Amino acid sequence: MSVTTKPDATPPTSAEPREAGTITRSATAARERSAVLEGLIAQKPGEYRVLTGDRPTGALHLGHLLATVANRVRLQDLGVEVFLIVADYQVITDRDETGNLPATVREVLLDYLAAGLDPERSTVFTHSAVPALNQLLLPFLSLVTVAELERNPTVKAEAEAALRRQQRGISGLLLTYPVHQAADILFCHGNLVPVGADQLPHLEMTRTVARRFNQRYAAAQPYFPEPDALVTPSTTILGDDGAKMSKSRGNALELRASDDETAAFFRRAKTDAERVITYEPQRRPEIANLLQIGAYFAGTSPEALAEEVGPAGAGRLKAVVTETVVEGLSPIRARRRELASAGPRHLDELLARGNARANEIADRTLDDVRGLMGMRY
Template sequence: MDTTLQTTDSEALTSDASTDPIGTSAAQGRSAVLEELILQDPGQFRVLTGDRPTGRLHLGHYFGTLHNRMRLQNLGVETFVIIADYQVLTDRDIADNLTEYVEELVLDYLAIGVDPARSTIFTHSAVPALNQLMLPFLSLVSVSELNRNPTVKDEIAHSRQSAVSGLMFTYPVHQAADILFCKANLVPVGQDQLPHLEITRTVARRFNERYGNGTPVFPRPDALLSNAPLLLGMDGTKMSKSRGNAITLAADADETARLIKGAKTDSERFITYDPVTRPEVSSLLLLTALCQNRAPEQIAAEIGSAGAAALKRTVTEAVNEFLAPIRARRTELAQDRTHLRRVLREGNERANAVADATLAEVRTAMNSHY
């Protein structure tokens, strides 16, 4: 895989720290360039993406990340999809039901069209060599650097744990191992994940400088920022599995109708698309627009003075029509749990082969073959 397109750290992920401390503007500019390069030659890229198995995926996930993964896969970009089961061990409720959550995640992936022949689906816990990379990587990052990571701070702040575990604190380095084990050079992320990726790039650079002997062992992966829309939950707050305000991909038509019927709107009868002053109404319009591949302003104009009830009927019809084939496929797949385990087993085998080769290369570079 050609990795010569990689930029320097400063080119891709830094900018004026006073106005853009995590390099968002620079990453957005780089993403536009990357999109052109992907269209020209998708074969020069390898993507690492994935999710923590904390429950069924919802429409926010679909339009925020899943749709983009499918686009890259279908363009011909080699894709690795990690189910980060080790990274939910800090939550006892989830850890006690890991098998169920992992299988539900695989179901969601396959139902939306992730193709195991083109995308490698695998779990953290099944790839020992990947996790072994974390030890040398930790030696390349200081405690103060981890402590400054804003994403870690946010996760710790919102954690339900009484104390911060070492696993949570070192999460960015574990993520570096996730990305670098397969030498991914492209990582689709949201803006809030840029600090994590910056640590990955730092780890790759420091490893190459310390052990590479002039020949880089790891690429420094680029962030691919998407223009993912922000969809609010049905209660008007951030869409989240834990808040119970999201429409999951597995929800049936009746449950979807019930959730949308209870969605928060406002007292103004005339429907307009105005995300700043009417965020709840605008989020429902945007959801409809995404499902129908139309402009939210057009949908608002069609509803006009018919009010919130008409808006909710329109949203319900659009969402149920959009999800119908995904739900049908998911129901069919759920009947054969053996197939789900086979998909994981084969993905784990492919991931292990890649990880073993990378770890062997790391050992050679570190002169630690005994």
């Protein structure tokens, strides 16, 4: 979701001009800036705090690991402080039933820990447990227009999906989701946000909120930084049906799955009729997907794996990918089983500590905001 700096850290200076009214910076410029930011992180990782997370709608799957979780572990291991938000309020943005949220939150936490996120270096907390963070939504909403919210492409896409599923109007919470995400980032003074290129509009909303708050309430000494994007490689992992891997579609390979379930998943994965294996993502997306997954766990490139399999065909490719995934996920699954066997109490204690830490930061930020707005009574 987002990367943020510590409140007392000096934000890196953007390489781009920041003109009021700018709606979207080009993805190319954002990627160029990201290369610079990666160098700064490598030099001074302690100056950054990463805020990222997931909606607790089920246990995490292979797509989560390759697209986001592995990068979170990488940043943590570089020395960056990582905050993980389990966005339980976001579960109700587009659905009527939440399911067993406490159990689901624990499943997500198990996946985080098993994948390598260290509770001594990373902090996990839930949206609903941090009132001050969510209270920032009110003043922030006063800084944006309804038209700006409705133009957000992600809101448009989610609204269309919600209408297809439920055949009813979108909720107000879904409409205000970009501003809620701005509160997630800005409550700890974020100045760096890891996103895919398709999520840049969300970041622009956060930049807009920060800029307008500073102009209105803190012109002499800006309080919130306007965050930069750390653009991450676009990693879309397909499910066994050839569509994007998703819990809601039922086409995902969960991280907690057994070896046999993993083998069955790849056996039924869609391929194509061509015999020779080549890496052509646009023309052969299903084959490219298998090559990307196998290459990640084998520590090679999709092109090299394609050359290795070559004329042996899709059957051989599936066997190679299954072997590398089973081996690669083995330590994660063993760690997960070990953590799960200890029962929920340890997980609940970790979450309580994370909630307390997030509350301390959010309370301080909200108090500052109230003071700047002349609302501290």
